[in-house]
Amino acid sequence: MGIRAFEPAPNVWAFIPECEDTPAFKKSRGTIACNQTPDYKGNEIEHLGITTAYHKPFMSRTDLDSIPKFYGRTFMRQMETLYKYPRFPS
Numbered sequence: 001m002g003i004r005a006f007e008p009a010p011n012v013w014a015f016i017p018e019c020e021d022t023p024a025f026k027k028s029r030g031t032i033a034c035n036q037t038p039d040y041k042g043n044e045i046e047h048l049g050i051t052t053a054y055h056k057p058f059m060s061r062t063d064l065d066s067i068p069k070f071y072g073r074t075f076m077r078q079m080e081t082l083y084k085y086p087r088f089p090s
Helices: 022-027 070-082
Strands: 002-004 012-014 039-041 044-047
Touching: none
Parallel strands: 002 012
Antiparallel strands: 039 044
């Protein structure tokens, strides 16, 4: 199993669990759903990345690609995504 940093790829996990619409999530200050994409192995969900904050594509950038903790809302919104997949392996 590999680890991907940015673009989805079959059978490769996300390193950075970014929200579906990063600019909108940042503008809302974490008040909207994150909806990060799970990683699949075949037709089964294998991995869903969850983090307190994230920064992409490079750690040296400080522009709009940075998503802060928003007082815990980033983590909370990413955890909410987990509940959208009731068949997620435990």
